[in-house]
Amino acid sequence: MASYILRLSEANYYESPHWILRLVSCSANRVLKFALDRSKVTKLSQLTGIDDRLLQSKAFRAIRGHYFISYEVNQKATHLCPKCLKESSYARFLWDVEINKVCHIHRCNLVNKCPQCRQTIKWLRPSIIKCRCGFDFRDSAVTNAxxxxVNFALYRAGCWGNSECMKLAKAAYGEDNPLFCLSFKQFEQLSSFLKxxxxxxxxxxxxxxxxxEVLNKFHTKSNLLSSQELVFDFFQGWKHNINYLFQWHEDNSIGKNSTRHTILTMVFRFVELSSLLPINCFLSRQLEIALRKYLCSYNVIQIEIVYRYSNGYCREKLDLDRIEDWLPRVGGMLDCSKLTLTRLIWVCQHIKSLRWLKGCSAWQIVLNRPLTKLIEFKSKFVTL
Incomplete structure (x- = not known):
């Protein structure tokens, strides 16, 4: 959309898109916010005679199945690839996405400053290829990514609908990598948790x-390395890295905290990570197995759940060594056939308490939230 506005401005001999934006009542320094506003796009359609549905399809609100919100878009400035501009003089929508710093086609870093005047590249400029100082962006030098x-850029473009890019990312990371079960929104949530x-x-x-190359950038605190690139690289060796990360956390906790605190901390990590993944993906299943083994290793033998009914509460103590017997039954009562232990703990808002059972020298988990056969429970579960 922003590319279209620039070309429209240039075709009508305006010095910048400022006047086009004024006609649709959009602030001159918020050119990309325009593309997030349906009413302003419709107004532009009426002014130009271009079909409204065609222009709406170019807007940032929904591009290739991904819904953008304002903070994801560079609203005042942009990046660009000089090599792409040499091939064809139009702006690519990925250049305007905040986290996009690399051209996956030419394997180079995008340019965000004019080499001549050293100013940030703005959308309010004479044309797609020229800066306000007159410099031709096609002549900009580029650095290799x-x-x-590049792999992260391919994955990101693949998540937003480019199947060829996704094929290349899968070739680099392996078809069975759990990242490829996620939408980009889910990946962002996973990154926030793991970074x-x-x-x-x-x-x-x-x-x-x-x-x-990632370690070098990390240890030098390079601003070229984003937290999402760090997490994405972590998943290239995900089988080793996840096992090691959990073991590392446990080893660090054992020497500093009580057994109770260590168990609660580790269960939290298992459950939180699992909650960010689709329930049927390979990593979710592995986390479920790992959680059960972990609880067994610390002699956690029982879980207590509470049902809420109209006339009161009912408590039930369930033995973890018989989980295959009672988990389907509890899932059936809650109308959730795919219930797992990790999801049960997560939906119950984790653990209320961890009790020491003196008589059998073992632990009992008491879940925090009473369970009820409510739509709320099911909707929260299936949104994963």
């Missing part, structure tokens, strides 16, 4: 298998 950056843990582990010389 790293393999990790701190990965960073702390790397700072303490944890044995994570990461690309050397």
């Amino acid at each position: 790293t393999d990790s950056q 701190f843990d990965i960073g702390v582990c790397l700072r303490h010389q944890g044995d994570l298998r990461m690309s050397q």
Whole structure:
């Protein structure tokens, strides 16, 4: 959409898109916000005679199945690829997405400043290929992107509908990688959860298998490395890295905290990570198996759940060594046939308490939230 506005401005001999934006009542310094507003796009359609549905399809609100919101879009400035502009003088929509820093086609970093005047590249400029100072962006020098950056750019473009890019990302990371079960929104949530843990582990010389180029940028605190690139690279060796990260957390907790605190902390990590993944993906199933083994290793033998009915509450104590017997029954009562232990703990808002059973020298988990056969429970479960 922004590319169209620039070309429309240039075709009508305006010095910048400022006057086009004024005609549709849009602030001159918010050119990309325009593409997020349906009413303004419709007004432009009426002014130009271009079919409204065609222009709406070019808007940022919904491009290739991904819905953008304002903070995801560079609203005042943009990036661009000089090599792409040499091939064809139009702006690509991915250049305007905040996290996009690499051209996956030419394997180079996008340019965000004019080499001549050193100013940030704005959308309010004479044409797609020229800066306000007169410099032709096609003449800009570019720097090569790293393999990790390119793979992440391919994955990102694949999530937004480019099947060829997704094929290339899968070729680099493997078809069975759990990342490919996720939407990009789910990946962003996963990144938010894992980035701190990965960073702390790397700072303490944890044995994570990461690309050397990523490690170099991480240790030099390079602004070229985003948290999402860090997490994406982490998943290239995901089988080793996830196992190591959990073991690293447990080893660090055992020496500093009580057994109770260690168990609760580790269960939280299993459950939170699992909640960010589709329930049927391979990693979710592995986390379920790992959680059960972990609880067994600490002699956690029982889980207590509470049902809420109109006339009161009912408590039930369930033995974890018989989980295959009672889990389907509980799932049936809640109208959730795919219920797992990790999801049960998560939906119950984790653990209320961890009790020490003196008589059998073991632990009992008491879940926090009473269960009820409510639509709320099912809707929260299936949204995953």
